[in-house]
Each structure stands twice: as C-alpha cells, then as structure tokens.
Amino acid sequence: MSSTGSTSPAVRPGGRIPYKWSVLSNTTLGMLMATVNASILIISLPAIFNSLRLNPLAPANVSYLLWMLMGYLLVTAVLVVTLGRLGDMYGRVRVYNAGFAVFAAASVALALTPWDGRAGALWLIGWRLVQGVGGAMLMANAAAIITDAFPARQRGTALGVNQVAGLAGSFIGLVLGGVLSVWNWRAIFWVSVVVGVIGTWWAYRNLRETATSRPGVRIDWWGNLTFAVGLTVLLAGITYGIQPYGGHTEGWTNPWVIAGIIGGLALLVVFAVIETRVRQPMFDLGLFRIQAFWAGNAAALLNAIARGGLQFMLIIWLQGIWLPLHGYNFEETPLWAGIFLLPLTLGFIAAGPVSGYLSDRYGAKLFATGGLVIMALSFLGLLAIPVDFSYPVFAVLLLLNGVGSGLFSAPNTTAVMNAVPAAQRGVASGIRATFQNAGMVLSIGVFFSLLVAGLSRSLPDALHSGLTAEGVPAPVATDVASVPAVSLMFAALLGANPIASLLDTAGVLDQLPAATVATLTSRTYLPHLLSGPFHGGLVVVFTLAAVLAAVGAVVSLFRGGVYIHDEHVHDEDIRADSDCI
Known part of the structure; x- marks a missing residue:
C-alpha cells in the first residue's frame, strides 16, 4: 500500500x-x-x-x-x-x-x-x-x-x-x-x-x-469488478424504474428493472464478502x-x-x-x-x-x-x-x-x-x-x-375533464389524458407546451374555434391543470x-x-x- x-x-x-x-x-x-x-x-x-x-x-x-x-x-x-x-x-x-x-x-x-x-x-x-x-x-x-x-x-x-x-x-x-x-x-x-x-x-x-x-x-480486480458492475446495475435499474412499462405509469414491474435491483444488491453483498478475504x-x-x-x-x-x-x-x-x-x-x-x-x-x-x-x-x-x-x-x-x-x-x-x-x-x-x-x-x-x-x-x-x-392518480381525470369542458372531443381527450405523466413532466422540464403538440398530432387543433385554441395553448392552461x-x-x-x-x-x-x-x-x-x- x-x-x-x-x-x-x-x-x-x-x-x-x-x-x-x-x-x-x-x-x-x-x-x-x-x-x-x-x-x-x-x-x-x-x-x-x-x-x-x-x-x-x-x-x-x-x-x-x-x-x-x-x-x-x-x-x-x-x-x-x-x-x-x-x-x-x-x-x-x-x-x-x-x-x-x-x-x-x-x-x-x-x-x-x-x-x-x-x-x-x-x-x-x-x-x-x-x-x-x-x-x-x-x-x-x-x-x-x-x-x-x-x-x-x-x-x-x-x-x-x-x-x-x-x-x-x-x-x-x-x-x-x-x-x-x-x-x-x-x-x-x-x-x-x-x-x-x-x-x-x-x-x-x-x-x-x-x-x-x-x-x-496489487489491484483488487474481483472487488473492483463486483463493485462497479453491482452499483451500475443497481442504479441503472432505478433509472429505468422511472420510465413507463407495459401500460403502467412507471417501470417498477419491468422484469429487467427488478432483476437489475436484486442483482445489483447481490453483487454488492458479494463485493463486501470479497473485501474481507483479499490481502x-x-x-x-x-x-x-x-x-x-x-x-x-x-x-x-x-x-x-x-x-x-x-x-x-x-x-x-x-x-x-x-x-x-x-x-x-x-x-x-x-x-x-x-x-x-x-x-x-x-x-x-x-x-x-x-x-x-x-x-x-x-x-x-x-x-x-x-x-x-x-x-x-x-x-x-x-x-x-x-x-x-x-x-x-x-x-x-x-x-x-x-x-x-x-x-x-x-x-x-x-x-x-x-x-x-x-x-x-x-x-x-x-x-x-x-x-x-x-x-x-x-x-x-x-x-x-x-x-x-x-x-398519475389525479392528472388523467383533471386533463380529461378540462379538455372536454373546452369542447375537445371525448375520444381525443381520452388519448391525451392517457399520455404517461412522466412524459408530460419531462416536457415541462424541457420548456415545452405539450397540449398544443398532442392536439395537433390528433388532428383536432385546426378544427376547434380560435378562442378555444388560444385557451388550450395558453401559457396558463396546462399549469392550472397540473x-x-x-x-x-x-x-x-x-x-x-x-x-x-x-x-x-x-x-x-x-x-x-x-x-x-x-x-x-x-x-x-x-x-x-x-x-x-
């Protein structure tokens, strides 16, 4: 040493x-x-x-x-x-x-x-x-x-x-x-x-x-390997747990996420054992x-x-x-x-x-x-x-x-x-x-x-009722309200107004009255709903x-x-x- x-x-x-x-x-x-x-x-x-x-x-x-x-x-x-x-x-x-x-x-x-x-x-x-x-x-x-x-x-x-x-x-x-x-x-x-x-x-x-x-x-190769892989897998599993998976708002039910968290913790335990045994x-x-x-x-x-x-x-x-x-x-x-x-x-x-x-x-x-x-x-x-x-x-x-x-x-x-x-x-x-x-x-x-x-518990209902109240067709409002909350949150983090983009993608933005479009795409409409x-x-x-x-x-x-x-x-x-x- x-x-x-x-x-x-x-x-x-x-x-x-x-x-x-x-x-x-x-x-x-x-x-x-x-x-x-x-x-x-x-x-x-x-x-x-x-x-x-x-x-x-x-x-x-x-x-x-x-x-x-x-x-x-x-x-x-x-x-x-x-x-x-x-x-x-x-x-x-x-x-x-x-x-x-x-x-x-x-x-x-x-x-x-x-x-x-x-x-x-x-x-x-x-x-x-x-x-x-x-x-x-x-x-x-x-x-x-x-x-x-x-x-x-x-x-x-x-x-x-x-x-x-x-x-x-x-x-x-x-x-x-x-x-x-x-x-x-x-x-x-x-x-x-x-x-x-x-x-x-x-x-x-x-x-x-x-x-x-x-x-x-000497370098403790096994200790370095188990620590690096274990911590990487654990933190990567937590990272992917934030993302939607299989119709769920988050990815904690994703088998890869579960395997990553369990496997990462197991490797860190192995690392701790190795550290008590190497010279x-x-x-x-x-x-x-x-x-x-x-x-x-x-x-x-x-x-x-x-x-x-x-x-x-x-x-x-x-x-x-x-x-x-x-x-x-x-x-x-x-x-x-x-x-x-x-x-x-x-x-x-x-x-x-x-x-x-x-x-x-x-x-x-x-x-x-x-x-x-x-x-x-x-x-x-x-x-x-x-x-x-x-x-x-x-x-x-x-x-x-x-x-x-x-x-x-x-x-x-x-x-x-x-x-x-x-x-x-x-x-x-x-x-x-x-x-x-x-x-x-x-x-x-x-x-x-x-x-x-x-x-995810309350935003879909708030979005659906808010959009239909402004005259957005119910099927379109349902589609917009089903967008994962994490996507809407990250859109806000990126300084974007997702309502305009979602309604335009659905093809209804140009079919609504100008006053309604102005309300839905205003800087205050989505923040009030959120x-x-x-x-x-x-x-x-x-x-x-x-x-x-x-x-x-x-x-x-x-x-x-x-x-x-x-x-x-x-x-x-x-x-x-x-x-x-």
Whole structure:
C-alpha cells in the first residue's frame, strides 16, 4: 500500500505561492468544473432536444433524456472509490491530473457532436459517460490532496471552500447553461474545454505528488469488478424504474428493472464478502469501525438522498407551473428557473466556508447536525406553501435550505477525512463521493417515482375533464389524458407546451374555434391543470426529504467529538480534543 505524508511542503517550488493555496485553488477549479457539468445539461436540454430534433413527448426519447441527465452522475458514483484507491496506490496528483485531461478531451467530442436524432443523442450520452470518468478522477482525489496539503486545524476551512465550489457549481450550472444555450448549446461544452485545458496545464505545473507507490501492490480486480458492475446495475435499474412499462405509469414491474435491483444488491453483498478475504482490498472495511467515518458517511448518504432530487423537483415546479402562471413563455422558463433558484446557491456559499472555519475550532457535530435540522425545517416549509407561491417566501425557504446544506457539508467532509490514515485518504475520499453521488442518483429515482405516482392518480381525470369542458372531443381527450405523466413532466422540464403538440398530432387543433385554441395553448392552461396533482406529489416528496434530513441529523450525533487520526501513533490511537462537542 502507498505511504503518504500528512502534509505537503508549505511553499511551492519557486518560493512565491504557498503550496497549500496552489492546491486549494486548483482543486476548487476542478470540483467546480466537475459539478457545473453535472447540472449544466438540465437547463440546456430544451436547446439540445430542439437541435437534435427529438420529440420530448415520444416515449422512446425519455430514456435519452434520463441518461443525459443521470449518466454522468452514475459513472462518478461507480468509479470514485476505485479511482481513489488507485490514487492511494500510484499517486493522487497523477490520477487527478489525468482527470482534467480526460474531461477536456470528452468535452471536445461533445462540442463537436456530428449527428442529430437518435445517433446524436447516443453520441452525447456516450461522451458524457467518458466525461464522467474524468469528473470521477477529480472528485475521488481532490479532498485527499487538500487533506495532504493542509494541517489538521486548517482543513475545515480549505475543504469548506472546496465543498462550496462543488455544490455551488451544481447551481451555477443551471444559470450558465441557460445563458449559453440561448446562444448555442455547443457553447456549454466549449466552456468545459477551455477550463479543462487551463486546469490540466495548471495541475501539471503546480501540483506535486505526495503519495508514493510501493512494490508488491496489487489491484483488487474481483472487488473492483463486483463493485462497479453491482452499483451500475443497481442504479441503472432505478433509472429505468422511472420510465413507463407495459401500460403502467412507471417501470417498477419491468422484469429487467427488478432483476437489475436484486442483482445489483447481490453483487454488492458479494463485493463486501470479497473485501474481507483479499490481502489488499479495494478499500478496507475496517474504516467503518471508525466512528467519525461511518457516521459522517451515513449522514452524507441521507443528506444526498434528501436533497439530490430537490433540484429537479424545483425546476419542474418553476418551469412547468409557476413561471408560466406568472407570464413567462415556456421557451423562456429554463433560464429563469436557474435565476430564481439563486437563493439556494447564495445560502450555501454564505454558510459553507464559515462552518468549515468554525468546525476547525469546535468540531463538526454542532454544525453538521444543525445544518441537517435546518434543511428538514426548510423541506417542511416548502411542502406547506401553495403551488402558486409568493416568491419572497419561496426565496427565504431556498436560502434556508442552502444555509443548512452549507453548514453540513464542509464540517462533515473534514471530520470524515481527518479520521482516516493518510495512506487511505484517497479511498476515503472516494467512498465519501460514492455515498454522495449514489445518494443523488437514488434520490432522483425515488423522488421522480413518488411524484409521477402522485400525478398519475389525479392528472388523467383533471386533463380529461378540462379538455372536454373546452369542447375537445371525448375520444381525443381520452388519448391525451392517457399520455404517461412522466412524459408530460419531462416536457415541462424541457420548456415545452405539450397540449398544443398532442392536439395537433390528433388532428383536432385546426378544427376547434380560435378562442378555444388560444385557451388550450395558453401559457396558463396546462399549469392550472397540473397544479393540483403536482402539489399532492410535492407533499409526499418533501415529507420524505424532511424525514431523511431529520434521520441524518440523528445519525450525525453519533460521530463523537473532534477526531484527528495521528500518523505518529498506532492506527487505533487518536487525539481527542478537550473541547469535544
């Protein structure tokens, strides 16, 4: 196994910039780029689907949309542990630098997408998966490199800045994607090319290796294989569970989905058994005997599930209902949805570095636990407001949610990274990122399923009665009402007004009176029909999110006091500060 020093030299070779700040600036750029690209496609999808000439209401195209959205997250969730382990073995900086290069190369291929239609969609999905490999290289090793470079009493501040960049990037991507896609959707990838090239040059020039390989180190091939295949199959099964199947509104009865979930869980059990029997495991399950490590990762998983689907729920809420009701055309809603979500980002940016700095002095428990409690209360507030809300109230609740997330993230990450031996910081960082990214994928699947289930119960009747009341023939109204709720929801996510398209396809749009057509295709007609069923789904979703955040707060209480692994004593010994919380 590799051996890593606890800190890097204080000053970068050349003597001008302290090395730790060079590390922080580069890894912050890397995390920002990786997470911006996880969300930038959400807002850009309308422009991409229009350019590729893909119909958002076609059932076959739902899978393209899901894989464009979730493929990147799935790859990062699957690979971060393996890449963190490889960083421990062969050099964290080497793997991190290669991540920048892979990310930049994949971004070039995405920007040069040569086809439209389904071929273009498959090209985008394939290279997004490759881009995810580069992002996983960055995510798996950034926190470990920072932990190597900073002394224990400054790690909270440093990781706080890095975590702010990481999570804020997911919201910055919403606004950036909206602005760039108005000009040209390919620009969202050219930006990644420029940043990736600069980051690659900067990383190779400034970062120096602190992990050294040892002879005789072997890769745990069976552990890597069972983990990668098991997690991929499990998360893919959850992804396809969202899609309609066999006349059902969702795909949870699909034999392939059931087989994927059961098979994926079984392979992960096999992986756990393998890790207890091999001499050099992919990661040491003994890490989970460290109280601060297991409690921090369990709280991170619950936090990720609670907030992972929040972004998508809020975007659908804004784009499909609130913005059209307040005078915004469907084509304009993607950009404005990103702008109206800015309080969430501001709350996180305000709280993240402060909580990281204070946790260096007082420990993680108070801030991480308090942040989850604030998040739970904000979820309860979101489910209490009406669908057609007052924006100041909505903005305050978003701000509180961002503050809670910021209070939790940096202290929790610092506590997890401080608790492990230096030689295992790469794999520990990978495990932390796996819990976070897998939780987000799981959250999207669970939240979407709950929302679609709620919509499917009441939306068909609301659509049918609303259309027939406006003079649409009953058979046509029945056909429109039978369109899967997930298709209507994704059409709203793509900034489209599906009523006009569906009635035009049925051949009745030009047979209706002009006043009726104007009503049915207005920006407010469908949002009014959606508001009631949608609110029922939101109540279920936000109730679950509040419960998960509250359980995460309880788990966070079990992390113990300030725990910093001491490399100068045996692994089982620790330094526990007298100011433990």
